[in-house]
Amino acid sequence: xxxxxxxxxxxxxxxxxxxxxxxxxxxxxxxxxxxxxxxxxxxxxxxxxxxxxxxxxxxxxxxxxxxxxxxxxxxxxxxxxxxxxxxxxxxxxxxxxxxxxxxxxxxxxxxxxxxxxxxxxxxxxxxxxxxxxxxxxxxxxxxxxxxxxxxxxxxxxxxxxxxxxxxxxxxxxxxxxxxxxxxxxxxxxxxxxxxxxxxxxxxxxxxxxxxxxxxxxxxxxxxxxxxxxxxxxxxxxxxxxxxxxxxxxxxx
Numbered sequence: 001x002x003x004x005x006x007x008x009x010x011x012x013x014x015x016x017x018x019x020x021x022x023x024x025x026x027x028x029x030x031x032x033x034x035x036x037x038x039x040x041x042x043x044x045x046x047x048x049x050x051x052x053x054x055x056x057x058x059x060x061x062x063x064x065x066x067x068x069x070x071x072x073x074x075x076x077x078x079x080x081x082x083x084x085x086x087x088x089x090x091x092x093x094x095x096x097x098x099x100x101x102x103x104x105x106x107x108x109x110x111x112x113x114x115x116x117x118x119x120x121x122x123x124x125x126x127x128x129x130x131x132x133x134x135x136x137x138x139x140x141x142x143x144x145x146x147x148x149x150x151x152x153x154x155x156x157x158x159x160x161x162x163x164x165x166x167x168x169x170x171x172x173x174x175x176x177x178x179x180x181x182x183x184x185x186x187x188x189x190x191x192x193x194x195x196x197x198x199x200x201x202x203x204x205x206x207x208x209x210x211x212x213x214x215x216x217x218x219x220x221x222x223x224x225x226x227x228x229x230x231x232x233x234x235x236x237x238x239x240x241x242x243x244x245x246x247x248x249x250x251x252x
Contacts, residue, residue: 001207005047006095006250010035010062011054014241018060018082020159023240031237035062038211038248041231045206047251050095058088063238063247066112066130066160067092069123069139070252073146075100076139081110081130092250099252103142109135114160114247119167123150124184126161151184162246164201168210170226174219176201191225194218199235202244211245 010032015025042049055061060082067089069076075096080086093102105111115126116139123143125136133152140150157178158164164176165185172189176198180190193201193216200216203223212220214232223230235245 002045002047002251004050004099004252005042006050006052006064006092007035007039007042007248008052008062008064008091009054011056011059013056013059014062014237016059017241018084019241021240021242026237026240034234034237035248037233038245041211041233042206042249044231045209047206049249052091052095055088055091058085060085060241060243061088061091063114063241063243064088064092064250065247066114068096068250069111069113069116069118070096070100070250071118071143071146071148072252073100074103074142075252076103076105076111076142078111078113079105079107079109079135081112081128081132081135096250105135105138108132109138111135111139112160113250114162115155117162117165117167119188121148123148124161124165125150125152126155127152128155128160130160131155153179153182153184158198158201159242162202163244164198166201166203166205166246168203168205168223168226169208169228172226174201174203174223191219191222194222199239199244202246204245206251213239213245 112130115131117124197216200219204211
């Protein structure tokens, strides 16, 4: 069960971040409202939330998940794969030091937390434009030293592995069609995101409750078969910057 989350407030420079979404620019005030609703939901799920102030230097810094991988035993400070974001992790380490011992991913390895999916004591590590083989090996070795197992999976579509695959409880993965038949995922039940609803693949499980992005009714209907409480949140402004529900927090 998660008891705590770390989040970072979006800055007024939010529209200067990296994006491939080809959507209009995000509205700062609306993003702040959506961020507030996100925090309120985390607290309603029983989490204590540490809020870090926005960064004037890193416009993507509110996508805090990419800066660390946190397990019950260790916090691994990542080495983000996008040069424009490498440095965000420096503000996260002092916060995580309050709660965990710290390890680091070091050059030439790169890792984004959005490529790392924890399912019990097994970790899937996506090899993407942001996470390379050397970084995955470093992370895997750290995880294995605490009796965890790990598997790498190439990410050929989407920004991160968790853009397309997320654990939703009950030995079940929510997957986009690109990953539905991947052999590394064969031991899990799968729920396929609805047609044209790939963004809903980034759904967040916290303490046997699900947060899903608003506006994807077919995927929500499929998730209802799990009989978990579901909260829908509007993520429109973060979607414009390639971000989703998992991106906005570090949970542990």
